[in-house]
Amino acid sequence: MSGPSSISFSALGARLQPPAVTALMAAALENPHVLSLAAGFTDTSTLPLREVGQVVADLAARDGRPEHLQYGTTLGRPGLRELLAARTATLDGLPAGAIPAAQTIVANGSQQILHAAAQVLCDAGDIVLVEQPTYFVFLDILAGLGARAVALPEHPDGSLDLAAISARLAALRAAGETRRIKAVYLQGYFANPSGASRTEAEKNGLATVLRDAGLIVPVIEDAAYRDLWFDEPWPARSVLALEAWREFPRLYLGTLTKPFASGLRVGYGHATDAAWFARLGWLKGHADFGTTNFNQAILERIVADRTLDDYLARTRPIYGGKRRRLHDALIHAGLRELGWSWIPPGGGLTMWVRGPRGLDTSTEAPLWRAAMEEGVLYVPGALCLAEPEAAGCVRLSFGVLNGAELDEAARRFTRAAARAGTAAVTG
Amino acid sequence: MSGPSSISFSALGARLQPPAVTALMAAALENPHVLSLAAGFTDTSTLPLREVGQVVADLAARDGRPEHLQYGTTLGRPGLRELLAARTATLDGLPAGAIPAAQTIVANGSQQILHAAAQVLCDAGDIVLVEQPTYFVFLDILAGLGARAVALPEHPDGSLDLAAISARLAALRAAGETRRIKAVYLQGYFANPSGASRTEAEKNGLATVLRDAGLIVPVIEDAAYRDLWFDEPWPARSVLALEAWREFPRLYLGTLTKPFASGLRVGYGHATDAAWFARLGWLKGHADFGTTNFNQAILERIVADRTLDDYLARTRPIYGGKRRRLHDALIHAGLRELGWSWIPPGGGLTMWVRGPRGLDTSTEAPLWRAAMEEGVLYVPGALCLAEPEAAGCVRLSFGVLNGAELDEAARRFTRAAARAGTAAVTG
Numbered sequence: 001m002s003g004p005s006s007i008s009f010s011a012l013g014a015r016l017q018p019p020a021v022t023a024l025m026a027a028a029l030e031n032p033h034v035l036s037l038a039a040g041f042t043d044t045s046t047l048p049l050r051e052v053g054q055v056v057a058d059l060a061a062r063d064g065r066p067e068h069l070q071y072g073t074t075l076g077r078p079g080l081r082e083l084l085a086a087r088t089a090t091l092d093g094l095p096a097g098a099i100p101a102a103q104t105i106v107a108n109g110s111q112q113i114l115h116a117a118a119q120v121l122c123d124a125g126d127i128v129l130v131e132q133p134t135y136f137v138f139l140d141i142l143a144g145l146g147a148r149a150v151a152l153p154e155h156p157d158g159s160l161d162l163a164a165i166s167a168r169l170a171a172l173r174a175a176g177e178t179r180r181i182k183a184v185y186l187q188g189y190f191a192n193p194s195g196a197s198r199t200e201a202e203k204n205g206l207a208t209v210l211r212d213a214g215l216i217v218p219v220i221e222d223a224a225y226r227d228l229w230f231d232e233p234w235p236a237r238s239v240l241a242l243e244a245w246r247e248f249p250r251l252y253l254g255t256l257t258k259p260f261a262s263g264l265r266v267g268y269g270h271a272t273d274a275a276w277f278a279r280l281g282w283l284k285g286h287a288d289f290g291t292t293n294f295n296q297a298i299l300e301r302i303v304a305d306r307t308l309d310d311y312l313a314r315t316r317p318i319y320g321g322k323r324r325r326l327h328d329a330l331i332h333a334g335l336r337e338l339g340w341s342w343i344p345p346g347g348g349l350t351m352w353v354r355g356p357r358g359l360d361t362s363t364e365a366p367l368w369r370a371a372m373e374e375g376v377l378y379v380p381g382a383l384c385l386a387e388p389e390a391a392g393c394v395r396l397s398f399g400v401l402n403g404a405e406l407d408e409a410a411r412r413f414t415r416a417a418a419r420a421g422t423a424a425v426t427g
Numbered sequence: 428m429s430g431p432s433s434i435s436f437s438a439l440g441a442r443l444q445p446p447a448v449t450a451l452m453a454a455a456l457e458n459p460h461v462l463s464l465a466a467g468f469t470d471t472s473t474l475p476l477r478e479v480g481q482v483v484a485d486l487a488a489r490d491g492r493p494e495h496l497q498y499g500t501t502l503g504r505p506g507l508r509e510l511l512a513a514r515t516a517t518l519d520g521l522p523a524g525a526i527p528a529a530q531t532i533v534a535n536g537s538q539q540i541l542h543a544a545a546q547v548l549c550d551a552g553d554i555v556l557v558e559q560p561t562y563f564v565f566l567d568i569l570a571g572l573g574a575r576a577v578a579l580p581e582h583p584d585g586s587l588d589l590a591a592i593s594a595r596l597a598a599l600r601a602a603g604e605t606r607r608i609k610a611v612y613l614q615g616y617f618a619n620p621s622g623a624s625r626t627e628a629e630k631n632g633l634a635t636v637l638r639d640a641g642l643i644v645p646v647i648e649d650a651a652y653r654d655l656w657f658d659e660p661w662p663a664r665s666v667l668a669l670e671a672w673r674e675f676p677r678l679y680l681g682t683l684t685k686p687f688a689s690g691l692r693v694g695y696g697h698a699t700d701a702a703w704f705a706r707l708g709w710l711k712g713h714a715d716f717g718t719t720n721f722n723q724a725i726l727e728r729i730v731a732d733r734t735l736d737d738y739l740a741r742t743r744p745i746y747g748g749k750r751r752r753l754h755d756a757l758i759h760a761g762l763r764e765l766g767w768s769w770i771p772p773g774g775g776l777t778m779w780v781r782g783p784r785g786l787d788t789s790t791e792a793p794l795w796r797a798a799m800e801e802g803v804l805y806v807p808g809a810l811c812l813a814e815p816e817a818a819g820c821v822r823l824s825f826g827v828l829n830g831a832e833l834d835e836a837a838r839r840f841t842r843a844a845a846r847a848g849t850a851a852v853t854g
Contacts (some may be wrong), residue, residue, distance in 0.1 A: 007645055007676055007703055008609065010572075013547030016709045019501075019716075047496040052721075053487040060480040069474040069688040074446075108535050108715045115714050120440030141713045145437075182435065218434055249434055261496035263720035276434055282443045286568045287542050288535045289446075292719055293690035294479075 011124065016144050020136055020383045023363050028377050035409040037396040038377040040192060040349050043322070045402070046315050047261050048307075055301045072293030074285045076106025076268070080300040084268045087303065088254065091226065091233075092241035099240060099270050103277045105284065106291050110224055110253040110267030113280060115141055116287070117220055117251055117269075120279040121182040122147040127172070129184045133352060133384035133393070135192050135222065138185060147182070149386035152206070158196045158343065162205045169213040183218045184210065189234050190225035193384045193395035194352040195345025197234040200242060207244035218249040218276060224267075227312055228259040229347035230320030240270060249273035251280075256299045259315070260308060266291065266299045319349070319399065322406060326351065326398040329410030338417050349399035352381070356421065359392030367392070367420035374419075376412035438551065443571050447563055447810045450790050455804050462836040464823040465804040467619055467776050470749070472829070473742050474688050475734075482728045499720030501712045503533025503695070507727040511695045514730065515681060518653065518660075519668035526667060526697050530704045532711065533718050537651055537680040537694030540707060542568055543714070544647055544678055544696075547706040548609040549574040554599070556611045560620050560779060560811035560820070562649065565612060574609070576813035579633070585623045585770065589632045596640040610645045611637065616661050617652035620811045620822035621779040622772025624661040627669060634671035645676040645703060651694075654739055655686040656774035657747030667697060676700035678707075683726045686742070687735060693718065693726045746776070746826065749833060753778065753825040756837030765844050776826035779808070783848065786819030794819075794847035801846075803839035 021038075028034050059068055075081065081101040089099045107113045118138075122128065124146030130138070132151035142149050150172070153164035172178055184206070188198045210217065221239045239245040240252050255267040271277035284290070302308045327344045330336075330353075339356035361367050361380045371378060381393030401409060434440075448465070455461050486495055502508065508528040516526045534540045545565075549555065551573030557565070559578035569576050577599070580591035599605055611633070615625045637644065648666045666672040667679050682694040698704035711717070729735045754771045757763075757780075766783035788794050788807045798805060808820030828836055 006643060007548070007700060008606070009702075009706065010546065010548055010550045010553070010609075012550075012710075013706050016547065016706050018705070018709060019712045041498055044492050044494055044497045047493045049487050049493040049496065052496060053483060056480060056483040060476050065471050066474045066476040067471055067690075069476065069479060069690040070471045071468055071689040108719065112715045119437065120443065121434070121437055123437045123439075126437070137713070137716065144710070144713055179435070182437075216433060261721070262498040263494075263496040263724075265715065265717075265719040265721075273434060275436075278445070279436065279440050279443050282445060283439075283571070285446045286564070286571055287714065288539045288692065289564065292535065292692040292722055294688070294692075295719055295722065297690075 011146070012144060015146055019140055021379070024377060024379065027363070027372060031372065031375060034375045034377050035401060035405055035412065036377040037398070037409050037413065038379045039400055040397045042259065042262060042349065042399045043318070043402070046318055048311050051302065051307050051311060052261060052264070052298060055298050055307070058301065059297055068294050068297035070293060072290045072296060074290045075281050076104070076291060077293065077296045077300055080106060080296050080303070083300065083303045084254070085270065088240065088252065088270060092237045094241050103272070103274070104268060104270050105277070105280055106266060106268050106296055107284065108267070108288070108291050109257070109265045110222065110255045110269065111137065112287070113251070113253055113267060113269040114138060114220065114222065116280050116283045118142060118145060118147070120276070120283060121218060125180060126182045127177060127180045128182060130386050131186060131191065132386060132389070133193050133381060134185065134386060135187065136379070136383045139386065151386040158194060160198070160202045160206055162209050165206065166209050166213065169209065169215065173213065178215065181215055181217055183220060185220045185222065187222045187224070188236060188238060189223050190228060190345055190348030192225065192348060193350045193379065195348045195350055196343065197346070198236060200236045203236065203239060203242055204244040207242070207248065211247070216247050218251065218273070219245060220251045220253065222253045224253065224255050224258055225348040226254065228316070228319060228349065230316055230323060231346060234347065240272070249276050251276065256303065256308065260302070260311060264295045264298065266295050322398040322403070323351070325403050325406045326396065326410060329407045330414065333411045333414035335414045335417060338414070338421055340417060349397050351396045351398065353394050353396050355392040355394070355417065357391050359420070361392040361394050365420070367416060370416035370419040371413060374412040374416045376409050376416060378413065438573070439571060442573055446567055448806070451804060451806065454790070454799060458799065458802060461802045461804050462828060462832055462839065463804040464825070464828070464836050464840065465806045466827055467824045469686065469689060469776065469826045470745070473745055475738050478729065478734050478738060479688060479725060482725050482734070485728065486724055495721050495724035497720060499717045499723060501717045502708050503531070503718060504720065504723045504727055507533060507723050507730070510727065510730045511681070512697065515667065515679065515697060519664045521668050530699070530701070531695060531697050532704070532707055533693060533695050533723055534711065535694070535715070535718050536684070536692045537649065537682045537696065538564065539714070540680055540694060540696040541565060541647065541649065543707050543710045545569060545572060545574070547703070547710060548645060552607060553609045554604060554607045555609060557813050558613060558618065559813060559816070560808060561612065561813060562614065562619050563806070563810045566813065578813040585621060587625070587629045587633055589636050592633065593636045593640065596636065596642065600640065605642065608642055608644055610647060612647045612649065614649045615663060615665060616650050617655060617772055617775030619652065619775060620777045620806065622775045622777055623770065624773070625663060627663045630663065630666060630669055631671040634669070634675065638674070643674050645678065645700070646672065647678045647680065649680045651680065651682050651685055652775040653681065655743070655746060655776065657743055657750060658773060661774065667699070676703050678703065683730065683735065687729070687738060691722045691725065693722050749825040749830070750778070752830050752833045753823065753837055756834045757841065760838045760841035762841045762844060765841070765848055767844060776824050778823045778825065780821050780823050782819040782821065782844065784818050786847070788819040788821050792847070794843060797843035797846040798840060801839040801843045803836050803843060805840065
């Protein structure tokens with residue numbers, strides 16, 4: 001049915017590229033024995049089969065007129081939006097009602113809101129300030145819009161380098177680019193890929209630097225992994241609650257299903273700016289006029305009756321154990337001795353592992369070829385970077401594999417690193 | 428949390444407007460006793476509560492490792508895509524495999540694909556050729572993109588006026604607009620709002636007129652209501668199967684859930700052009716990297732074991748009965764005597780009802796005010812029109828209300844029409 005296309009695409013259509021992970025996934029498919037440290041998924045064996053089945057049965061029993069199988073509204077189920085607004089307010093130590101349900105939107109995963117937020121803010125040539133590293137799909141989204149991701153400089157420990165950020169903003173001003181800066185994108189909690197979280201002092205410092213630069217621009221705090229802590233929640237409040245961000249239009253993104261059941265795909269956003277929020281809803285009206293009502297009804301029950309909290313309490317130790325297992329296995333295999341380093345995260349699903357200075361971790365490099373031969377898949381760090389860095393990094397995910405598989409994947413990765421280190425010296 | 432926005436939005440963000448139906452919905456909310464002939468929903472009392480509950484229970488029992496609660500892939504579940512490609516091929520009398528599963532995409536409702544298709548084709552100022560009337564949300568989508576909807580002229584009976592279309596295309600060429608024409612959007616089966624279907628001769632004639640004008644442009648056939656026939660399926664094949672359209676890039680849109688359970692939101696598309704199809708997938712990767720896998724797993728079972736076909740066989744007579752009930756009630760109430768006319772559709776959920784020449788049916792008009800006072804809601808025809816028409820039309824939906832409510836709504840609408848007719852003469 002196909003042939004060469006004669007279609008005249010839009011500017012967006014012409015700019016779109018295959019996702020950055022396409023090559024990785026193809027590589028994985030070619031080798032069925034590969035162990036994947038690449039996919040940022042949860043463990044299928046922990047998924048809440050019983051819980052979801054029970055809720056669906058209860059909905060069927062109670063809802064004689066099954067409105068949960070009917071269309072909902074574009075912004076989401078009113079009851080769920082109330083629960084979500086109250087839940088985030090509690091996490092942020094805010095009084096009940098401080099986050100209005102009326103400015104809460106439910107979506108097919110929080111990424112849908114992230115995509116919409118970027119679309120209503122960014123034209124081609126516009127700039128979004130991002131962490132280094134950052135969520136790689138967001139970099140794809142910005143590239144699709146023709147927008148530029150500009151990195152917020154960080155200290156070697158990953159904390160924000162406020163002086164360098166200030167200098168960077170001054171340089172953008174000198175280049176006449178200030179008006180192109182449309183937003184700041186942060187992951188404050190157990191970020192993908194770094195696993196790092198931001199302190200309140202860091203967030204407040206960033207707000208001050210931005211305000212001093214005259215940049216009262218929208219900020220998006222993506223808190224997708226906030227609920228997925230291992231030993232204790234990250235104590236910092238979000239930009240919704242921090243006084244330093246009060247003047248800024250803010251969008252907070254969360255998900256109910258990433259740490260629960262990704263197959264249900266229910267995310268949400270709270271926006272402080274009425275005009276921005278309205279546009280997210282209007283664009284959602286074009287995209288699908290509302291998230292699957294059935295899934296929202298399931299999640300509404302699961303939040304309301306504390307099934308979600310019980311489930312999270314049971315599964316957090318599992319993911320904490322997986323993180324420890326991968327960390328220990330990498331040390332035991334000798335990766336540190338090869339010049340690699342990492343900060344074990346306190347939550348999330350990913351570790352950001354830094355190789356020897358100058359190491360190429362791309363799919364064109366000896367490390368990748370060695371890893372393919374050993375049978376282990378990683379995400380090359382460059383996919384997560386707005387700007388190149390001297391140190392070659394990789395993202396390793398520990399959510400999917402079981403303990404024995406994590407041990408074996410760590411051994412394979414370390415063998416690949418050893419071979420690539422040799423290749424880099426001799427090649 | 429809100430105040431006046433200081434945000435500098437993108438061109439898209441600045442163009443976005445509240446959906447056309449916002450005013451209607453607000454009006455409905457203000458009057459709880461209103462009977463709505465506006466919402467194009469199915470009847471909540473017919474929704475497949477038992478069927479969905481059974482499938483979810485079966486999935487839980489059979490799928491010990493619950494992959495249906497895990498992420499799926501961006502394009503959709505392979506098994507479901509196979510079933511959908513085969514199902515459409517059967518409907519179109521094509522051999523098995525004629526529609527490749529590899530060029531089939533699953534989405535959160537077919538509208539998500541429609542939105543994506545428009546985004547990758549249309550820049551501001553571009554043109555899409557549409558039927559008159561057409562699906563009003565698609566007009567919203569085009570307006571958001573800054574694109575222009577240009578009407579395909581029709582005969583008074585609603586069939587395509589090929590000579591007038593040819594003249595229209597010549598006029599666009601004379602105005603230097605040919606290269607701005609990016610797509611043709613058709614609803615071949617029980618269209619929303621007209622309820623009308625297109626014959627193969629009409630579709631083939633349109634292809635010929637386009638080809639003669641040198642316009643081998645993408646065509647989107649939206650077949651959302653193809654399964655919702657009352658007495659017999661509409662016999663015409665889709666553009667996927669018609670030889671006259673072979674040179675054209677084609678996108679066929681269908682939905683599993685509109686006639687089954689809208690709350691599950693699973694739609695699909697088949698594209699013939701590899702480059703166009705790829706971009707739909709890449710954009711879906713930005714929006715949500717895949718439709719809710721849980722819902723796809725449910726629908727895969729429901730299609731595979733013929734639950735969907737059995738359900739459709741049981742519910743078609745219900746919707747056919749509702750259409751007859753509204754039709755009969757409008758006649759009995761005397762609407763025809765007031766100068767109104769309509770063609771009762773053989774499927775779908777909506778009727779296109781034409782008022783006396785020159786009647787204003789907008790929310791600013793006496794008819795709307797009279798309908799509000801009588802307690803009945805309709806969709807003003809202008810919302811569904813790319814270009815104004817002399818005759819004032821309304822869209823009346825019969826999917827939601829029960830028989831007695833349809834009778835009462837028809838009486839209320841007819842009383843409103845009588846009052847508005849008087850007002851138009853005396854006002």
